[in-house]
Amino acid sequence: MILGPPEQIDSATRAFCATISPETPLYVPVRPAAASKPAYCFDNSVKYATANGGEAVYGWAVWRWPGRWFEAEHHAVWRSPGGDLLDVTPQAGDPVRVLFLPDPSAPYDPSTFRPNIMAPDGHEDLVREYIALVAQRGAITRTYWEPGMDVLPLFSAEDQARIAPLDARMAEIRTAIA
Structure with missing residues (x-):
């Protein structure tokens, strides 16, 4: 990237x-x-x-x-x-x-x-999908954020299960568009 x-x-x-x-x-x-x-x-x-x-x-x-x-x-x-x-x-x-x-x-x-x-900088469908995945992931991780926090805590098992497929797809897209 x-x-x-x-x-x-x-x-x-x-x-x-x-x-x-x-x-x-x-x-x-x-x-x-x-x-x-x-x-x-x-x-x-x-x-x-x-x-x-x-x-x-x-x-x-x-x-x-x-x-x-x-x-x-x-x-x-x-x-x-x-x-x-x-x-x-x-x-x-x-x-x-x-x-x-x-x-x-x-x-x-x-x-x-x-x-x-x-x-997007262009109209590629994969880029739009990636940006949507980033937003979905952010919606999950932001619930853990608190003022003054340097790093996020460990995610719950349920949220880890929700994040894992998002991360996997984001990695696939980064590889495909590199």
């Missing part, structure tokens, strides 16, 4: 972003801060702002698997006192930049879980 920041902000990328926020997506350089941890962008950005001035800016990191799908992940970056944006959180795959979509309507709230937003 090749999911990373879109290589360009084309019409398909702008259209996906417009379904999430009226703001303009922009590329933000990634330079992880020394003490920052992967997957803790909200804490990392606030701590960096506390130490260096500026503020955390909330929105979405936008990822794309070309020809397959877009995915937006709730995210935060740091805005310097001079107004420049910087992603201080280490990212999977070590991209030099992320596509960031500011969204003032999506501040970080530890009591609110914001699932990733996915949409």
